[in-house]
Amino acid sequence: MKKILEITLGIVTSIGGFLEVGSLATAAQAGAAFGFQLIWAILLGTICLIFLVEMSGRLAAVSKQTLAGAMRDRFGYPFFLVPLVTMSLLGVLVLASELGGLSLALQLVTGVAFPWWAPLGAFAAWLLLWKGTFSVIEKGASLLGLITVVFVVAAFRLHPDWARAAAGSFPSMPRHEPMRYWFIAVSIMGASIAPYLLYFYSAGAVEDRWNETDVPVNRITATFGMSFGGALSVAVLIVAALVFVPRGIRIERFDQIALMLTPIMGRWGFVLFAGALGIACFGAMLEIALSVAYLTAQGFGWQWSEDARPRDVARFSLVYTITLVAGALIVVIGVDPLAITLMSMALTSALLPIAIVPFLILMNDRHFVGQHGNGWISNTVVCAIVGLAFVLAVVSIPLELLGS
Amino acid sequence: MEIALVRDLLDKQLVDREGELLGRIDGIVMSYSADAPPQITHFELGAQTLARRLPSPFRRVLAWLAHRFSPRGSQPYRIEVSRIIHLGRTIKIDIDGTRSAARETERWVRDHIIGRIPGS
Numbered sequence: 001m002k003k004i005l006e007i008t009l010g011i012v013t014s015i016g017g018f019l020e021v022g023s024l025a026t027a028a029q030a031g032a033a034f035g036f037q038l039i040w041a042i043l044l045g046t047i048c049l050i051f052l053v054e055m056s057g058r059l060a061a062v063s064k065q066t067l068a069g070a071m072r073d074r075f076g077y078p079f080f081l082v083p084l085v086t087m088s089l090l091g092v093l094v095l096a097s098e099l100g101g102l103s104l105a106l107q108l109v110t111g112v113a114f115p116w117w118a119p120l121g122a123f124a125a126w127l128l129l130w131k132g133t134f135s136v137i138e139k140g141a142s143l144l145g146l147i148t149v150v151f152v153v154a155a156f157r158l159h160p161d162w163a164r165a166a167a168g169s170f171p172s173m174p175r176h177e178p179m180r181y182w183f184i185a186v187s188i189m190g191a192s193i194a195p196y197l198l199y200f201y202s203a204g205a206v207e208d209r210w211n212e213t214d215v216p217v218n219r220i221t222a223t224f225g226m227s228f229g230g231a232l233s234v235a236v237l238i239v240a241a242l243v244f245v246p247r248g249i250r251i252e253r254f255d256q257i258a259l260m261l262t263p264i265m266g267r268w269g270f271v272l273f274a275g276a277l278g279i280a281c282f283g284a285m286l287e288i289a290l291s292v293a294y295l296t297a298q299g300f301g302w303q304w305s306e307d308a309r310p311r312d313v314a315r316f317s318l319v320y321t322i323t324l325v326a327g328a329l330i331v332v333i334g335v336d337p338l339a340i341t342l343m344s345m346a347l348t349s350a351l352l353p354i355a356i357v358p359f360l361i362l363m364n365d366r367h368f369v370g371q372h373g374n375g376w377i378s379n380t381v382v383c384a385i386v387g388l389a390f391v392l393a394v395v396s397i398p399l400e401l402l403g404s
Numbered sequence: 405m406e407i408a409l410v411r412d413l414l415d416k417q418l419v420d421r422e423g424e425l426l427g428r429i430d431g432i433v434m435s436y437s438a439d440a441p442p443q444i445t446h447f448e449l450g451a452q453t454l455a456r457r458l459p460s461p462f463r464r465v466l467a468w469l470a471h472r473f474s475p476r477g478s479q480p481y482r483i484e485v486s487r488i489i490h491l492g493r494t495i496k497i498d499i500d501g502t503r504s505a506a507r508e509t510e511r512w513v514r515d516h517i518i519g520r521i522p523g524s
Contacts, residue, residue: 064493072415072428078457080415130523301417301428302510311524314514367411 007220013138014053014225015232016145020284021101022094022191022345023233024277025338028257030184031240032249033177036160036168039234041185043169045192046230048385050223051378052356055363056198057218060205062372067202068298070362080299083354088323090351091196091292093344095327098281098288100337104254105278108270115332122328125285129320134207134306137290141283148232148276154264155235158242165238179403182396183346189389190348192230195355196291203294207305215372239264254338285327293320346400350393356386407491409444417494418447418483420501427506429495430454433482449506450480475512481505 023042030038056067063070072080103117128137174181210218243260244251251257258277261269290306297304297316310317330340360382363374407413409432418426431448451470455463483497483506490496501507518524 069417073417076410076415077428077430077454078459081458130521301425303425309524310521311514311519314510314518317518317524318513 007217010221011225013142015228016142017283018229019148019232019280021098021281021341024236025341026184026187026191026345027233027236028240028260029251030188031237032244032251034181035241035245036165037172038185039165039168039237040171041188042230042233044385045189046226048193048382050226051382052198053201053226054219054222056202057205057222058215058372059369060202061210061214061218062212062370063368066206066298067199068295070368071358072299074362075358084295084299086351086354087195087295088292090348091288092323092326095285095288096330097341097344098284099327099331101277101281105274108258108274118331119328122324126321126324128286129289130310137286141286144279145283148280150272150276151232151235151239154261155238157264160238160242179399182392183400186349186393186396187342187345190345193352196288199291199294200287289320289323292323346393346397349389350397352386353390419494419496421498424501426501444485446482446484448480448482453480475508
């Protein structure tokens with residue numbers, strides 16, 4: 001009985017925490033520009049994420065090590081600096097995207113375009129990290145995040161042509177705007193396969209003292225939680241396709257996306273969208289700031305814990321504080337939030353091998369995971385999808401930059 | 405017991421006698437004299453030791469930063485290997501971490517930055 005409750009809670013947590021500004025914006029863009037044709041990118045990204053999340057939980061349960069700690073341990077300090085620096089910088093960039101989304105949500109709800117929404121949002125996130133505990137942050141953000149299920153409701157209300165949606169689940173060549181098509185596909189995969197999630201997940205597993213008996217539970221929660229989460233992204237894409245394509249709307253600004261639920265649910269649709277966006281972004285900000293702090297503190301062997309008082313984990317607290325300030329600065333400078341979101345998601349795809357290749361090596365090293373090492377299926381699937389995302393990113397990012 | 409220096413010691417997590425995290429082994433010090441076999445004497449921790457492990461342009465920048473900003477300046481902190489209590493995935497050392505110089509930077513950050521923010 002307790003196990004069932006644990007599994008349910010784990011799945012609910014993953015669903016509520018799945019959507020964030022990256023998956024929302026990329027799925028909406030894809031739907032508006034290419035109808036159902038890019039559903040396959042969400043599916044591939046989600047499958048890869050299922051395997052990776054399961055792996056990071058398994059690593060923590062078997063080796064009692066966090067992903068960051070194990071990387072330093074296995075590959076040594078000079079190599080460790082490469083993922084540390086790239087993933088921290090990427091984290092700040094993605095955090096800025098989330099903060100942009102949160103600011104927009106606050107602006108939509110209040111009707112006030114206020115340049116200080118971003119610093120205020122960053123401060124609120126910092127306060128929660130400063131005062132809150134890990135389970136309050138993880139469970140609270142995810143339970144509130146269940147509001148994002150509104151997109152599934154909206155998708156069903158529109159009675160989509162499921163046969164066409166199923167056809168979009170298989171990769172196909174673009175019929176128009178090939179550069180845009182591949183760039184959005186890359187951004188979608190980058191948004192799904194978020195490396196920061198892996199550091200966050202493994203730190204949580206170590207903090208909760210998982211052991212070998214948690215391996216099966218971890219497998220079930222990762223599989224179902226991430227699958228349902230991916231379904232939310234697909235729902236966003238379907239709604240965007242059915243709302244924007246017939247009206248001939250091309251999404252060039254963030255606030256256009258905000259209208260996607262209005263034709264279905266009226267005034268309530270607008271409020272629900274703003275609520276879902278705000279909560280999803282806020283939750284992601286907490287996770288990203290913590291992930292950067294986990295990565296740094298665990299890599300250098302400092303004391304770390306989200307449950308301890310900040311003064312007892314001073315350097316750890318300093319890192320998440322700096323990360324939030326840096327993210328807020330980018331937003332205050334006034335970069336276009338939609339552009340920075342799409343670009344940071346595509347960049348994630350391009351940088352994925354830096355985070356994932358060492359991780360795969362760890363998961364095949366008996367010294368770390370003993371008999372719980374990866375099978376050939378997980379190795380092949382992760383290599384293939386990460387490889388595809390990387391190749392597409394390296395080709396399409398320069399073209400996108402040249403085009404715009 | 406056979407120990408591989410890089411696999412089993414370098415970059416491993418150190419904990420103090422209470423099990424609290426101390427830092428990681430950034431460097432290993434050996435002593436050598438003509439009439440005895442070489443012997444490992446100390447573990448080293450600190451930004452200067454970390455700087456020495458990088459390729460040269462990075463090494464100089466980090467060494468300068470450490471010299472300029474680290475409360476310990478250019479001195480790495482050394483722990484005698486005789487203080488090892490347990491060797492495993494993490495390495496337990498017989499010292500009191502709350503007073504140890506291994507946590508000097510942590511204390512500095514606490515006293516000068518984090519501790520000054522309300523609610524810490």
